[in-house]
Amino acid sequence: MTGWRAKRRLTRLTSGIRVPATADSAALCQAVAERLDRPVQLLPLPLPTDAPCGIVITTPQSHYVAYDNRTSPLHQRHIVAHELGHLLAGHAARPVGTSDLARLLMPTLDPAMVTSVLGRMPGYDERTEWEAEVIAGLLRKHAGQRPAPPAAPTDPPTADPSTAAVVDRIRQSLAGP
Structure with missing residues (x-):
């Protein structure tokens, strides 16, 4: 279903999300987080060329949007908005466990902490x-x-203390050797 009915449904999903006119990706994540009742944190990373340019990682406490920070700022904003689109639409993420995805993207991460991963x-x-x-x-x-x-380039936002170690492991795993 990609016609007008689908567009109307997707428009309803975004209605009422308050986004400032000069919103950057962090403000967009904050606005979507309010809708989802769960924090959405950005993880700018130098993703490998054969990896997706954006990934949603979900833990019990937060959603993390990892995106390639070596592409243009406009492309980065679009990647983040696209990944937020997956979250808002409720697209099913791949559960993490013994999957190939978990082993390839997050070899040093405790799979018990990551409940799902959603990427292209x-x-x-x-x-x-x-x-x-x-x-x-x-x-x-x-x-x-x-x-x-x-x-302006800045350090990524600091995660809350309960997930800071997980975020650091995600950064290390996705950055590669």
């Missing part, structure tokens, strides 16, 4: 990707027609 991986159908793209566009539309100015 084989197996996600065109409809799911289309929905995430439509939602990304709607979120950017909520933030105004102009893209936000590029933010």
Whole structure:
């Protein structure tokens, strides 16, 4: 279903999300976190070229949006909005455990801490990707027609103490050797 009914459903998913007109990715994550009742934290990482350019990692406490920080600021914002689209649409994430995905992307991470991973991986159908793209566009539309100015490079936000060690392991695992 990729017609007007689907677009109307996706528009309803984003309605009421309050995004400032000059929203950067952090503000967009905050606005979506309020809708999801769970924090959404950004993980800017130099992802390997053969990895997806964005990944959602879910723990019992938070969602983490990892994205390739070596691409343009505009592309980074779109990657983040796309991954938030997956979260808002409720797309099923792959459970982490003994999966190949867990071993490849997070070899040093305790799988018990990560409940699921959602990224542009084989197996996600065109409809799911289309929905995430439509939602990304709607979120950017909520933030105004102009893209936000590029933010000055900063350190990623500090995770709450209960998940700081997990976030550090995620960064190390995704950064590769």
